[in-house]
Amino acid sequence: MTPLLILICLVLITIVVIQIGKVTELASSIRGEEDTQFETNRWSGILSLVFLVVFLVGCVYSAIYYKNYMLGYGPHASASQHGGSIDFLFDITLFFTGIVFVITHIALFWFAYKYQGRKGRKAEFISHNNKLEVIWTLVPAIVMTLLVISGLDAWNEIMPDVADDEDFIEIEATGVQFNWLLRYPGPDNMLGTRDYKKITGVNPLGQDWTDPKNHDDLQPGEIVLPVGKKVRVRITARDVLHNFYLPHFRVKMDAVPGIPTYFIFTPTKTTEEYRQELSNYAEYQVPSDPDDPNGPQRWETFEYELACAELCGNGHFSMRRVVRIVSEAEYEAWLGQQKSYYLGNIRNGDEDPLKGQVLDLEISQRKTDFTTAVKQALGAPDSVEKVIPLNYVQYETGSSTLTADSQYELDNLGAGTQGECLSAD
Numbered sequence: 424m425t426p427l428l429i430l431i432c433l434v435l436i437t438i439v440v441i442q443i444g445k446v447t448e449l450a451s452s453i454r455g456e457e458d459t460q461f462e463t464n465r466w467s468g469i470l471s472l473v474f475l476v477v478f479l480v481g482c483v484y485s486a487i488y489y490k491n492y493m494l495g496y497g498p499h500a501s502a503s504q505h506g507g508s509i510d511f512l513f514d515i516t517l518f519f520t521g522i523v524f525v526i527t528h529i530a531l532f533w534f535a536y537k538y539q540g541r542k543g544r545k546a547e548f549i550s551h552n553n554k555l556e557v558i559w560t561l562v563p564a565i566v567m568t569l570l571v572i573s574g575l576d577a578w579n580e581i582m583p584d585v586a587d588d589e590d591f592i593e594i595e596a597t598g599v600q601f602n603w604l605l606r607y608p609g610p611d612n613m614l615g616t617r618d619y620k621k622i623t624g625v626n627p628l629g630q631d632w633t634d635p636k637n638h639d640d641l642q643p644g645e646i647v648l649p650v651g652k653k654v655r656v657r658i659t660a661r662d663v664l665h666n667f668y669l670p671h672f673r674v675k676m677d678a679v680p681g682i683p684t685y686f687i688f689t690p691t692k693t694t695e696e697y698r699q700e701l702s703n704y705a706e707y708q709v710p711s712d713p714d715d716p717n718g719p720q721r722w723e724t725f726e727y728e729l730a731c732a733e734l735c736g737n738g739h740f741s742m743r744r745v746v747r748i749v750s751e752a753e754y755e756a757w758l759g760q761q762k763s764y765y766l767g768n769i770r771n772g773d774e775d776p777l778k779g780q781v782l783d784l785e786i787s788q789r790k791t792d793f794t795t796a797v798k799q800a801l802g803a804p805d806s807v808e809k810v811i812p813l814n815y816v817q818y819e820t821g822s823s824t825l826t827a828d829s830q831y832e833l834d835n836l837g838a839g840t841q842g843e844c845l846s847a848d
């Protein structure tokens with residue numbers, strides 16, 4: 424039914440256009456072809472001027488109206504150390520292109536009015552004008568050079584890699600249709616090796632589990648970082664092009680399958696500080712959910728975010744992750760709660776190449792647990808509670824021989840009785 428209606432509409436519109444054409448033709452043959460043309464020119468000129476004014480006023484008004492929603496203005500000053508120089512680049516580019524934008528639009532519509540075809544007016548023929556050509560070549564050349572030089576300057580300031588002796592946190596983000604897989608290095612501060620051939624359902628990053636650096640790596644669902652600390656993000660992708668974009672920190676880098684990229688930045692404002700800044704602006708003092716007028720306001724629900732800035736497919740929009748910037752103490756507390764991906768998902772499963780072996784990580788954890796248990800036993804007031812459990816001393820099945828792994832706990836016990844782990848407070 425709808426296609427038929429559309430067809431009828433199109434036919435009717437065509438008939439109307441043809442009829443208007445016929446009427447105009449008839450009118451010009453009555454009043455004279457030339458006069459009609461000049462009348463049309465006059466109206467086109469006047470309407471051009473009206474458009475010019477409405478358009479330029481609209482541009483300026485909307486820029487002012489939406490200022491506090493735009494990155495770089497109002498409450499959205501950069502939340503990273505390098506972000507200011509990117510905002511400055513945007514500002515000078517906007518300044519120069521803004522001048523050109525206004526001049527060219529005035530010229531375009533004013534000239535259409537001023538030099539409209541009139542009775543007795545003849546167009547001037549100019550083959551060339553050296554002075555004009557020099558001006559419109561030199562001015563853009565100088566401005567472009569200035570912009571490119573300041574751009575290179577900002578690039579060199581922002582993009583150098585971290586030095587070996589620098590203190591920084593390294594995390595990793597892998598773009599996948601349609602998700603970000605995040606990885607933290609864990610207590611050893613080192614990300615383990617990866618191999619795309621090892622990617623499986625339970626090993627989405629293709630981590631090599633024989634590499635001990637992988638054993639403590641974390642895969643959290645959000646990015647949490649301490650304020651004021653340098654962060655290096657390893658950026659990569661598993662399928663198509665994605666883009667690691669942290670708008671509030673002016674961080675943006677392509678995530679390319681097979682080509683590792685990185686970005687280094689230092690967050691300067693915690694999520695809470697950013698919210699406080701937003702709370703000073705009327706635009707953010709409205710309910711964040713329009714259906715719940717008494718609910719939290721927009722500034723209260725603000726979160727930094729990680730987005731994908733490359734159109735990577737039909738689920739592109741869902742590649743959003745919350746980014747939280749917190750104090751150093753909150754960060755340490757959060758990190759302490761995160762569990763190793765390997766120990767939680769791979770350990771002693773079908774894909775664990777180290778199945779059945781005791782890891783260095785586990786030996787040291789068992790020692791810590793054992794020391795705590797010994798202290799508790801010694802400190803217990805009741806003699807019934809003075810028990811030291813030996814959780815990992817086991818016999819081989821159907822035999823009176825101890826398993827090889829029992830030695831670690833027995834070593835701990837030996838060290839304990841010699842006072843080694845008891846005196847270590």
Ligand SMILES: [Cu+2]
Nearest residue numbers: 665731735742
């Ligand atoms: Cu994407």
